[in-house]
Amino acid sequence: MRSTLTIAAAALLAALLQTTVLAAVPGLPVVPDLLLVLAVYLGLHHHGLGGVTGAFLLGYLLDTVSGTVLGLNAFAMTAAYAAVHLVARTVWTEGWPSTALVVFVAAGVQQLALAVAAALVEDPTPVWQHVWRYGVWEAVVAAAVAPAVFAFLAWERRLVGAAA
Amino acid sequence: MLEFLRRNLVLLASGLFLVLAAALVIRTGGETARADRLGQAFLEVLSLPQRPVAALDRGIRRAERSVVELFRARQEAAALRARVQALEQDTVRLGELAQENARLHALLDLRQTLRGDLVAAHVIGRDAGTLSRTLVIDRGERDGVTKGAAVLAPSGIVGHVFLAARDAARVLLITDHNSGVDAVVQRTRARGIVEGQVDGGCVLKFVKRTEDVQVGDLVVTSGVDGIFPKGLPVGRVTAVDKRGQGLFQAVEVTPAVDPGALEEVLVTRGPVEVALPPPPS
Numbered sequence: 001m002r003s004t005l006t007i008a009a010a011a012l013l014a015a016l017l018q019t020t021v022l023a024a025v026p027g028l029p030v031v032p033d034l035l036l037v038l039a040v041y042l043g044l045h046h047h048g049l050g051g052v053t054g055a056f057l058l059g060y061l062l063d064t065v066s067g068t069v070l071g072l073n074a075f076a077m078t079a080a081y082a083a084v085h086l087v088a089r090t091v092w093t094e095g096w097p098s099t100a101l102v103v104f105v106a107a108g109v110q111q112l113a114l115a116v117a118a119a120l121v122e123d124p125t126p127v128w129q130h131v132w133r134y135g136v137w138e139a140v141v142a143a144a145v146a147p148a149v150f151a152f153l154a155w156e157r158r159l160v161g162a163a164a
Numbered sequence: 165m166l167e168f169l170r171r172n173l174v175l176l177a178s179g180l181f182l183v184l185a186a187a188l189v190i191r192t193g194g195e196t197a198r199a200d201r202l203g204q205a206f207l208e209v210l211s212l213p214q215r216p217v218a219a220l221d222r223g224i225r226r227a228e229r230s231v232v233e234l235f236r237a238r239q240e241a242a243a244l245r246a247r248v249q250a251l252e253q254d255t256v257r258l259g260e261l262a263q264e265n266a267r268l269h270a271l272l273d274l275r276q277t278l279r280g281d282l283v284a285a286h287v288i289g290r291d292a293g294t295l296s297r298t299l300v301i302d303r304g305e306r307d308g309v310t311k312g313a314a315v316l317a318p319s320g321i322v323g324h325v326f327l328a329a330r331d332a333a334r335v336l337l338i339t340d341h342n343s344g345v346d347a348v349v350q351r352t353r354a355r356g357i358v359e360g361q362v363d364g365g366c367v368l369k370f371v372k373r374t375e376d377v378q379v380g381d382l383v384v385t386s387g388v389d390g391i392f393p394k395g396l397p398v399g400r401v402t403a404v405d406k407r408g409q410g411l412f413q414a415v416e417v418t419p420a421v422d423p424g425a426l427e428e429v430l431v432t433r434g435p436v437e438v439a440l441p442p443p444p445s
Binding site for chain 1: 186209
């Protein structure tokens with residue numbers, strides 16, 4: 001319950017930041033995908049139905065505030081979660097360098113999944129163009145902010161735990 | 165089988181969610197409007213903090229813009245202040261040039277009224293003491309300036325050179341107490357010697373009591389002393405006193421030239437005389 005609360009609050013905050021402050025920063029070519037970092041967090045720390053449901057809902061939340069096609073980000077976020085889950089099962093992922101690397105990989109998977117899902121209903125060329133132009137940058141930025149987000153989640157969990 | 169399911173529960177669930185998401189994509193892909201209740205709920209929840217955060221964000225950006233604009237305004241103000249200073253300096257310099265131009269014009273006019281060899285000089289120094297009244301000019305023997313040369317200004321005589329160096333000369337002003345200039349009252353031709361006083365004024369000495377001298381009379385050079393050309397202004401009579409004993413009357417003269425304001429002068433380089441205006445035809 002505490003974990004769910006923590007993730008829900010963090011997701012709300014992430015969506016809030018992505019749709020207000022970060023989206024309005026002038027000259028920022030890409031917006032850090034904090035929701036993806038949360039999905040990676042779930043993939044690394046929540047190996048169960050709750051984790052995958054959370055990732056789906058994170059994507060769904062992103063669909064609510066981004067794009068017009070419902071399910072695109074839900075699909076991509078679930079795919080990223082599954083990829084992270086597979087990685088976490090085989091590779092040691094503690095410490096901020098490996099965390100950042102996992103987020104970088106998850107960002108790549110997310111974008112590929114996004115392009116695949118988009119191809120189901122529309123011409124995927126614009127999505128591929130976006131991936132080609134900004135994919136690496138988005139992955140780098142997400143990886144860069146990941147340690148901070150993970151630290152915030154750890155702090156938030158302690159806070160919620162202390163309050164409970 | 166159960167073990168496989170348990171071990172791969174997450175992947176299987178992920179697969180299910182992927183299918184669900186793909187179904188959502190396919191279902192809503194062609195639609196121009198969405199009506200998902202979960203999305204509406206998310207939007208509703210998110211919009212609650214979005215409003216104040218967006219307002220705060222706008223406020224911060226506005227403040228940031230204000231700070232940037234303030235900074236720019238300060239920079240512009242500094243640049244404008246510097247520009248104003250430069251322009252003020254230009255104005256002062258232009259004013260100086262205009263005044264110098266006027267003075268040089270006056271000097272040129274004087275030069276045209278004289279016949280002979282003259283050279284213009286700048287005043288580059290003044291007397292170091294308060295008893296004597298002398299000037300230093302930037303012309304010397306190399307320019308043909310010799311001891312005894314008359315020094316003139318547009319409004320009258322200044323003094324004469326008493327020491328000439330190679331590139332400079334010292335001028336004894338007519339207001340110095342050691343100076344004596346042979347002069348006449350222009351109106352009555354009453355003759356006397358204009359001598360300097362320690363207070364910076366002049367007196368016309370040796371004018372007979374019988375001579376007609378009045379306040380306001382112009383005193384001009386007589387040309388007899390061999391230094392100054394005849395007929396140049398020396399000063400104006402400001403006081404006449406005949407009450408004392410003796411042969412002469414006391415005549416106070418205010419010099420035509422203010423030595424303190426002098427910056428350029430003409431120096432004679434030989435005999436000079438005042439050119440008479442051509443007779444009316």
